[in-house]
Amino acid sequence: MLNIKHTICPSCSVGCGINIVSNGGKVLGTYPYKRHPINEGKNCLNGRGSVEQFEKRIISPSLVKNDELVESDNETVINLIKDKLSSINSDELCIICSGKNTIEEFEVIKKFAESFGTDKIGFYGYNFPNFDGELASYDDISNAKTILAIGDVLRENPLIGRRVIISKENGGTLISVDTVEKSNTALNSSEHIKVDSIGEFINDMGEIKDKLDGETVILINKIEDKDYFNPLKELAAKTGAKFLPIYKEANIKGAMRYLTSLDAEEIKKFIADSKALITVNTNLLDFLSKEDIKGKSFIINISNFEDDFTRLSDLVLPGKPWTEKSGSFINSEGLKQEFISSVISDDENLSEIEIFDKLT
The missing domain is CATH 3.40.50.740 (Rossmann fold)
Incomplete structure (x- = not known):
């Protein structure tokens, strides 16, 4: 008999809801959770593929x-x-x-x-250090007039990327910074800055900092050195921009x-x-x-x-x-999300x- 139970996606720190499909204690796949306020029934490829690892599950001590x-x-x-x-x-x-x-x-x-x-x-x-400062909300991203995205947010965090696209559809500007020339975020940006390292961008921001203000959100999901984090945080503080690190793991x-x-x-x-x-x-x-x-x-x-x-x-x-745990995660915007086991x-x-x- 098929069972469908709700849990939180473990693929990144966005905190999307996802349903697990199982039969007799065996995970078979996923199904979108339509009522979740973060992803509103949409799950990215990373989330849908989160159950593929069960093929390599360790059975015994x-x-x-x-x-x-x-x-x-x-x-x-x-x-x-x-x-x-x-x-x-x-x-x-x-x-x-x-x-x-x-x-x-x-x-x-x-x-x-x-x-x-x-x-x-x-x-x-x-390479993200401990940080407990004020965070941008996901709604801030949708309503931003300017978004500075460091890393390929649209590919690696598609449900955040969806809000970036909403911002663009409302007339917002997307500026991307990355160590690669082409990425999903770069291809959708108004301006893309290719650098050899994030440190290079920090040392020479050029006119970019003049484009940031209180209606800006700085998104960062990629950093090569802990020492690069504080200058980005200070950039947000000096310009009045909101700031949101997006982490690679759920909690x-x-x-x-x-x-x-x-x-x-x-x-x-x-x-x-x-x-x-x-x-x-x-x-x-x-x-x-x-x-x-x-x-x-x-x-x-x-x-x-x-x-x-x-x-x-x-x-x-x-x-x-x-899938077999009850507990809680805290997502990137600081929301504590509780979940119960979806498979026995x-x-x-x-x-x-x-x-x-x-x-x-």
């Missing part, structure tokens, strides 16, 4: 031997983790989370880190309320200084090399889906995918919260 997952059980793996943690000092444990975790998971993971005594905990923020904004946003170099240093590493729903190979990871630390990988990083780990616990699975895998409760 596993040991990793010769780069292959060898099936085990929760009790065995939990005890191996406890044994490892009991053999190291508090400052020799590092924990790396991600914007895929829920608010409730961050609370439990942070509590675990504090009880163990480590301050080496954070998440990969794609990075929520993560910033609990943990420190780390860049690749900071995470690399954490790993090098640790004897045990716990990762939670993150693939370190997205931003580090195998040489940065392999053999540097004992890796405990809490991951729903198999990828190249799981095979570099020592122990793997599946946890629960977002009959496997015996522990949730992320249950895993850390057993380790505490």
Whole structure:
């Protein structure tokens, strides 16, 4: 029997509603949620494809031997983790989370880190530092007279892009900045500025800053260095423009309320200084090399889906995918969105919260 249940799309931080279609606990696909106020029944390709990863779902707790997952059980793996943690000092444990975790998971993971005594905990923020300043709303984008978009917002965040197009249809001007010559945003812009890095644009904004005012929204979904963020924030403050970072993972904004946003170099240093590493729903190979990871630390990988990083780990616990969770995300404009599990699975895998409760 087909079941259709509502949840929040995990593909980026916009916070669109999406329906999950399942049968007997197995995810089959997605269906638009017509009444959601953010996306109003539309889901982008990224959202519709968010369930494709279930084809690589990790079924059982596993040991990793010769780069292959060898099936085990929760009790065995939990005890191996406890044994490892009991053999190291508090400052020799590092924990790396991600914007895929829920608010409730961050609370439990942070509590675990504090009880163990480590301050080496954070998440990969794609070079966006922690930020709790005033944010533009999505309605501000639709009503903006000028939009300065840094990165390919229209392709990577299409439901924000839809509001950018509404602004243009109402006579607004779109100025785009990116390191590529052609992109969806560039092709739809009134003016496109191709740069070698966002830092180049910051150092030489030319006449662009004179075109920004209180009816402007600055959108940014791409940044190569944390040091580039404050100048863009200051640009908004000096011109009176509204400011909105759009993050690549659903709950990075929520993560910033609990943990420190780390860049690749900071995470690399954490790993090098640790004897045990716990990762939670993150693939370190997205931003580090195998040489940065392999053999540097004992890796405990809490991951729903198999990828190249799981095979570099020592122990793997599946946890629960977002479809089987109840919790909350905070989207880019700061809205807390609560959701309940949309699929009930009959496997015996522990949730992320249950895993850390057993380790505490």
